Amino acid sequence: MSTVTELKLKSLQIRADLLRLIHSAKMGHTGGSLSNTDILTTLYYEIMKHDPSRPKWAERDRFIASKGHSVESLWCILADLGYFPKEELATYCQFGTRLIGHPNNKVPGIEMNTGALGHGLAISVGMALAAKKDSKAYRVFCLMGDGEQAEGSVWEAAMAGAHYKLDHLIGFVDRNRLQISGNTEDVMGIDPLDRKWEAFGWHVKQVNGHDFDELLETLRAVPEQTGKPTLIILNTTKGKGVSFAENQPEWHHHVPNDEQLRLAIGELEAASAAIAEAEEERGMNG
Amino acid sequence: MANNIPNRQAMCEALIELAQEDRDIMVLASDSRGSAAMAPFVKQFPEQFVETGIAEQNIVGIAAGLAHSGKKPFVTSPACFLSMRSIEQVKVDVAYSATNVKLVGISGGVSYGALGMSHHSLQDIAVTRAIPGLTIILPADRHETRKMTQALAKHEGGTYVRIGRNPVEDVYESDDYDFQIGKAVVMKQGSDVTLIGTGETVRIALDAAKLLEEAGIGARVLNMHTIKPLDEEAIIAAARETKAIVTLEEHSIFGGLGAAVAEVISTNHPVPLRILGIPDEPAIAGKTAEIFAHYGLTAANVLQLATELVKAKAEQK
Ligand SMILES: Cc1ncc(C[n+]2csc(CCOP(=O)(O)OP(=O)(O)O)c2C)c(N)n1
Numbered sequence: 015m016s017t018v019t020e021l022k023l024k025s026l027q028i029r030a031d032l033l034r035l036i037h038s039a040k041m042g043h044t045g046g047s048l049s050n051t052d053i054l055t056t057l058y059y060e061i062m063k064h065d066p067s068r069p070k071w072a073e074r075d076r077f078i079a080s081k082g083h084s085v086e087s088l089w090c091i092l093a094d095l096g097y098f099p100k101e102e103l104a105t106y107c108q109f110g111t112r113l114i115g116h117p118n119n120k121v122p123g124i125e126m127n128t129g130a131l132g133h134g135l136a137i138s139v140g141m142a143l144a145a146k147k148d149s150k151a152y153r154v155f156c157l158m159g160d161g162e163q164a165e166g167s168v169w170e171a172a173m174a175g176a177h178y179k180l181d182h183l184i185g186f187v188d189r190n191r192l193q194i195s196g197n198t199e200d201v202m203g204i205d206p207l208d209r210k211w212e213a214f215g216w217h218v219k220q221v222n223g224h225d226f227d228e229l230l231e232t233l234r235a236v237p238e239q240t241g242k243p244t245l246i247i248l249n250t251t252k253g254k255g256v257s258f259a260e261n262q263p264e265w266h267h268h269v270p271n272d273e274q275l276r277l278a279i280g281e282l283e284a285a286s287a288a289i290a291e292a293e294e295e296r297g298m299n300g
Numbered sequence: 301m302a303n304n305i306p307n308r309q310a311m312c313e314a315l316i317e318l319a320q321e322d323r324d325i326m327v328l329a330s331d332s333r334g335s336a337a338m339a340p341f342v343k344q345f346p347e348q349f350v351e352t353g354i355a356e357q358n359i360v361g362i363a364a365g366l367a368h369s370g371k372k373p374f375v376t377s378p379a380c381f382l383s384m385r386s387i388e389q390v391k392v393d394v395a396y397s398a399t400n401v402k403l404v405g406i407s408g409g410v411s412y413g414a415l416g417m418s419h420h421s422l423q424d425i426a427v428t429r430a431i432p433g434l435t436i437i438l439p440a441d442r443h444e445t446r447k448m449t450q451a452l453a454k455h456e457g458g459t460y461v462r463i464g465r466n467p468v469e470d471v472y473e474s475d476d477y478d479f480q481i482g483k484a485v486v487m488k489q490g491s492d493v494t495l496i497g498t499g500e501t502v503r504i505a506l507d508a509a510k511l512l513e514e515a516g517i518g519a520r521v522l523n524m525h526t527i528k529p530l531d532e533e534a535i536i537a538a539a540r541e542t543k544a545i546v547t548l549e550e551h552s553i554f555g556g557l558g559a560a561v562a563e564v565i566s567t568n569h570p571v572p573l574r575i576l577g578i579p580d581e582p583a584i585a586g587k588t589a590e591i592f593a594h595y596g597l598t599a600a601n602v603l604q605l606a607t608e609l610v611k612a613k614a615e616q617k
Contacts, residue, residue: 041414108414109585109594110584110585110586111585112585114415114416114585115412115415116416116418116419118416127416127417129415129418129419130380130381130385131354132354161353161354162354164331164352164354164355166355166357166358193331193353193354194335195329195331195332195351198353201331201351202351202353202354202355
């Protein structure tokens with residue numbers, strides 16, 4: 015099976031897992047989690063240097079979920095990779111749990127506690143700066159929301175990242191064009207986003223955030239420019255993969271009911287089956 | 301009384317009424333009009349609404365500028381971010397410059413119980429209380445939220461208000477009572493012990509007082525809706541007349557209601573005091589009721605604490 019096919023199947027599985035998680039806890043950020051499942055799958059299963067058996071391995075690449083509210087995809091991926099037992103997912107958001115509704119660094123695999131928007135990039139700048147000072151080769155990946163771009167602290171960190179020429183720092187903006195109150199351009203316009211980041215001294219790329227070929231190609235090539243941090247705008251769909259949740263602002267934190275869960279899992283399973291079938295056909299023809 | 305109207309909705313309704321008469325009243329939100337239950341206001345008065353996006357420092361600065369120009373801005377944003385993310389703007393642009401900005405922290409305390417410490421506001425009273433000139437109010441139920449909103453529309457000066465996310469059981473039967481900023485409400489008379497609550501813990505104090513009464517202990521209940529300026533007179537009277545105090549708050553035990561009461565009685569009329577709140581740790585995850593139970597913010601625990609205080613008092617005599 016090709017890497018891309020594997021990633022496609024994996025991200026469909028993670029989507030189903032996170033929907034079940036949100037459904038059982040009756041809370042969660044469905045839309046934003048579905049929106050960033052593909053980039054997280056690409057990073058954790060293919061791009062990042064990391065080892066679930068040694069979560070604090072000094073040479074590991076770092077990932078910071080600055081949009082910490084989309085933690086459900088992260089919990090499912092970390093459990094799937096063995097950072098903690100899968101059974102623990104059942105405690106998500108329950109009394110006394112460590113698997114709360116935001117990243118919590120008491121859990122192996124989580125570097126920093128996030129959840130208040132606009133913190134992640136500055137933390138990532140600090141980590142990338144430390145790597146440079148210690149002559150370490152690890153990279154720092156930081157995922158932000160597009161609504162989050164309204165926080166001034168994002169731009170303070172952007173300035174610092176360029177100032178210190180942190181080319182092993184890679185920022186992402188999950189450009190799904192929605193935040194809680196609606197379209198980002200109605201709530202607080204952030205366009206032209208690419209030119210803003212360029213003006214702040216970053217090397218900017220735009221990709222389809224759900225296209226694994228494009229994601230892999232882009233991420234395998236970073237940094238394309240030495241002495242500059244990279245900002246990748248992921249053009250995505252909020253609620254991706256669940257027809258009735260796609261592009262619907264309410265699904266930011268809507269929780270699927272029994273029927274919606276059944277429908278959603280059905281859609282994801284059908285998508286997996288189609289991929290498997292295409293793969294089989296290709297195998298027979300090749 | 302059972303109730304399904306959260307305080308944030310009661311505030312929105314009051315603001316709609318006020319805005320009809322007063323075109324200077326404005327509501328601001330930081331991608332939070334839904335969580336603040338302000339969507340009906342936005343619909344009815346789009347010209348009196350300002351959206352800042354996710355930018356809590358900016359929203360306070362903008363509100364200060366609006367106030368400087370004669371507007372009456374109500375900033376509605378999650379309490380955790382509004383009280384901490386923008387605290388310097390609150391200190392300098394609102395308090396120091398004496399601008400008439402009403403800061404309304406929504407979903408305060410542990411309303412977002414399972415979302416972790418980033419989303420809890422358990423330090424907001426402590427930090428705002430240390431800023432000179434700010435008024436701080438935690439309304440107890442929807443009726444008080446309504447009275448407070450009306451009072452704030454007339455009140456000049458920077459104010460921090462904290463309300464929770466979920467509906468709370470009523471503590472008043474209606475809004476037909478005297479609400480004055482800075483004046484505690486005696487919810488129940490009693491001379492054996494005083495229970496002081498603020499915001500949504502007033503309900504717990506009332507429930508505990510009922511249990512105490514069944515046990516033959518007369519508890520006075522004070523609703524300390526205004527934390528600043530604090531009603532020192534009511535506290536000193538309680539100390540003098542009941543000689544034992546228990547405070548209840550959805551806040552860190554550091555720097556909140558209990559600390560404020562301790563400051564007053566220690567210099568005026570020292571009596572035994574028990575401070576009930578969230579200990580100095582990231583609060584455990586869970587629903588509000590689960591968290592309250594875990595930390596003893598329950599009528600049953602207050603019954604026990606107050607009984608012990610009253611017993612110790614009798615033994616001393
Ligand atoms: C400092 C801060 N302010 C407000 C919030 C509340 N909040 C959580 S998610 C969210 C919207 C995020 O939108 P966006 O960044 O576009 O993320 P996505 O659409 O990918 O979920 C808001 C306002 C927060 N978590 N942190």
